[in-house]
Amino acid sequence: MIEISGLRKTYRSRKRSVVAVDGVDLHVGEGEVFGVLGQSGAGKSTLLRCVNMLERPDAGTVAVGGLELTNLRRERLRVARHGIGMIHQHFALLSSRTVAGNVAFALEVTGAPRAERKARVAELLELVGLSERADAYPAQLSGGQKQRVGIARALAARPKVLLSDEATSALDPETTESILRLLLDLNRRLGLTILLITHEMTVVKRICTSAAVMRDGRFVESGTVAGLLRQPGSELARDLFPLDTSASVATAGGGVTIVDITVSGDEADEPIIADLARRFASDVRILSGSVETLAATRAGRWRLALPGAPEDNSEALEYLRKRGVTL
Amino acid sequence: MTWSEVFELLSVGFQETAWMVGVATLLTAVGGLLVGVLLVLTDRGGLLPAPPVNAVLGLIVNVGRSLPFIILLVAVIPFTRAVVGTSIGTDAAIVPLTIGAIPFFARIVESALREVPADVVAAATAMGATRRQIVGKVLLREALPGLVAGLTITVIALVGYSAMAGVVGGGGLGDLAIRYGYQRFETEVMIATVVALVVLVQVVQMVGDVLARRLTRR
Numbered sequence: 129m130i131e132i133s134g135l136r137k138t139y140r141s142r143k144r145s146v147v148a149v150d151g152v153d154l155h156v157g158e159g160e161v162f163g164v165l166g167q168s169g170a171g172k173s174t175l176l177r178c179v180n181m182l183e184r185p186d187a188g189t190v191a192v193g194g195l196e197l198t199n200l201r202r203e204r205l206r207v208a209r210h211g212i213g214m215i216h217q218h219f220a221l222l223s224s225r226t227v228a229g230n231v232a233f234a235l236e237v238t239g240a241p242r243a244e245r246k247a248r249v250a251e252l253l254e255l256v257g258l259s260e261r262a263d264a265y266p267a268q269l270s271g272g273q274k275q276r277v278g279i280a281r282a283l284a285a286r287p288k289v290l291l292s293d294e295a296t297s298a299l300d301p302e303t304t305e306s307i308l309r310l311l312l313d314l315n316r317r318l319g320l321t322i323l324l325i326t327h328e329m330t331v332v333k334r335i336c337t338s339a340a341v342m343r344d345g346r347f348v349e350s351g352t353v354a355g356l357l358r359q360p361g362s363e364l365a366r367d368l369f370p371l372d373t374s375a376s377v378a379t380a381g382g383g384v385t386i387v388d389i390t391v392s393g394d395e396a397d398e399p400i401i402a403d404l405a406r407r408f409a410s411d412v413r414i415l416s417g418s419v420e421t422l423a424a425t426r427a428g429r430w431r432l433a434l435p436g437a438p439e440d441n442s443e444a445l446e447y448l449r450k451r452g453v454t455l
Numbered sequence: 456m457t458w459s460e461v462f463e464l465l466s467v468g469f470q471e472t473a474w475m476v477g478v479a480t481l482l483t484a485v486g487g488l489l490v491g492v493l494l495v496l497t498d499r500g501g502l503l504p505a506p507p508v509n510a511v512l513g514l515i516v517n518v519g520r521s522l523p524f525i526i527l528l529v530a531v532i533p534f535t536r537a538v539v540g541t542s543i544g545t546d547a548a549i550v551p552l553t554i555g556a557i558p559f560f561a562r563i564v565e566s567a568l569r570e571v572p573a574d575v576v577a578a579a580t581a582m583g584a585t586r587r588q589i590v591g592k593v594l595l596r597e598a599l600p601g602l603v604a605g606l607t608i609t610v611i612a613l614v615g616y617s618a619m620a621g622v623v624g625g626g627g628l629g630d631l632a633i634r635y636g637y638q639r640f641e642t643e644v645m646i647a648t649v650v651a652l653v654v655l656v657q658v659v660q661m662v663g664d665v666l667a668r669r670l671t672r673r
Contacts, residue, residue, distance in 0.1 A: 180581050209583035220578035223673050224596050233592065237584040265672040281582075291581075 129289055129321040130156040130179060135188035137174050148174035149185070150345030156338070158288075161315055161322045161423060163332040165364070166342035172325040175342070176293050179323065180212045181205055193288055210238050213282030217294035219274040221266040227277050228253065228262040234284035252280040256310065272303035279310065283318075290314075292324035296331060308334045312423065329367055335423045339364060354425045357392045358454045365390060369418055369429035383437040386415070387445065390454040392427035400451060401432070408444045411435050461647050464631055469651060471545050471626035476613045479552035483613070484606060486557040490516065491564025492590060502576075502586050519558030524616045527555050528623060535623075548625030552616055560609045567601030568594050600671040607663025611656050628652055 132154040139146045148171040156162040166172045177183040179190055181197055190197050192212055200208060221230050228249050235245040253259045256276040266274055275295060282290055292311070296304040312335045314320050324331065332339045332353070340350030341363055349362060356364045369390070391400060396419065405412050417430030434441045490512065496502050497509040522530070528551045532542045535550040571594055579593045595602070618629020628648050636645025 182577055182581055206583045206585065209581060214581040216574055216578055218574055220574040222575065222593065222597060224599065234582050237582050237588060267673050
């Protein structure tokens with residue numbers, strides 16, 4: 129749904145220029161939830177704003193739903209934008225309009241007739257659970273409610289793609305959770321493709337099927353969340369499951385083998401450690417670890433201690449590898 | 456001078472002031488909005504970036520704002536004659552009043568529009584709004600309370616300017632105070648006029664405040 133290749137954007141001021149996005153390639157498939165994770169200043173916001181041409185990229189191409197946006201004329205771009213919803217960190221609602229009025233604005237923009245607008249507004253407010261607050265003004269709403277209005281507005285023109293610019297960063301953890309649940313629900317019910325940027329690991333953990341880590345304008349790693357978890361040395365995996373790497377055991381005679389293992393997908397539900405213990409009669413110990421339910425998959429990560437030196441455990445390690453475990 | 460004569464003078468002066476300021480306000484509102492919107496649109500990073508146009512427009516506005524009103528009043532006499540047909544009288548005074556107030560109000564409009572958060576404008580752009588929709592439904596509508604408050608300030612400034620309209624025979628309350636109160640030492644007229652002006656300004660300010668508050672949804 130979203131194809132980006134070789135995207136570059138440099139901000140120039142009189143004195144210096146800052147490369148915000150430095151050659152990013154990105155593919156987001158239909159129905160995917162893709163998260164770009166990065167610190168502030170990593171260029172993720174610029175990247176997102178290049179997708180709907182709020183920022184004009186210096187080089188590279190951006191296509192959404194098969195339509196190349198980089199060289200569209202103003203009027204065609206304007207119409208193309210109806211098919212790309214966007215939600216914002218600070219909600220960006222019109223303070224002079226009611227909840228219903230804010231959603232209606234998105235329909236006025238597409239030129240929908242008045243009669244149609246009314247019904248569609250009611251439908252959208254129902255969808256985000258705000259029907260009772262239709263006549264309230266944004267100033268009377270909580271942050272979570274404001275973002276729900278933002279989501280209803282973004283979906284008004286029935287876009288295939290939703291861009292989310294730190295949509296939960298201004299919200300408390302509980303509200304964040306409810307907004308993420310709503311986004312996930314919309315993704316599943318409407319087949320909505322979502323590209324989001326965030327600095328919060330929770331967001332990636334809860335709803336993303338794919339993710340990228342961005343630093344200094346570049347993707348340092350990207351792929352499906354399940355794939356990244358399997359990838360040895362993945363920063364994302366390490367951040368998703370912070371493993372207490374200081375955990376170790378006093379080496380008894382004969383030494384000890386410490387292994388970090390990551391399992392995801394179906395293997396996460398299998399009794400791998402029990403199998404290991406049974407098969408090799410090994411006094412395997414778990415030093416630290418966790419199991420998490422992610423949007424797309426379940427995954428676990430453990431640090432194990434096997435008695436004996438590494439060479440004594442080669443069979444056991446080989447067995448783990450065969451079971452699809454990442455060491 | 457009897458009180459009924461004073462009252463008669465005041466009544467005429469008030470009507471002249473109301474007419475001059477009223478018409479000038481309407482014209483200023485239209486002209487100032489236009490110039491103010493253009494200043495915001497043509498700015499670097501605006502919706503219609505045109506830095507040269509912006510610079511020229513800004514210069515004209517600044518020239519208009521730096522001229523003392525009494526000088527402007529005299530300087531535009533040929534233009535006034537061309538527009539109204541005469542350079543003296545109440546109607547003729549409306550022309551310099553409007554020319555003097557437009558740059559003033561335009562700057563107020565400009566700063567009120569800049570108060571609209573950039574991300575709200577970006578959101579409208581991202582939704583695929585036309586520039587016309589962004590100006591009308593986002594910028595002007597969101598800035599409306601500020602625009603009303605700004606117009607109130609402009610009306611009061613016009614009341615002040617209109618005191619100098621006597622120079623071109625415009626009449627009005629201010630002129631009354633100068634001719635009778637100052638030049639003829641008719642203290643009663645002076646005091647009555649000042650009280651009338653204070654009341655007028657007070658009423659304008661109150662109406663403006665109430666309107667601006669009603670429009671504010673923040």
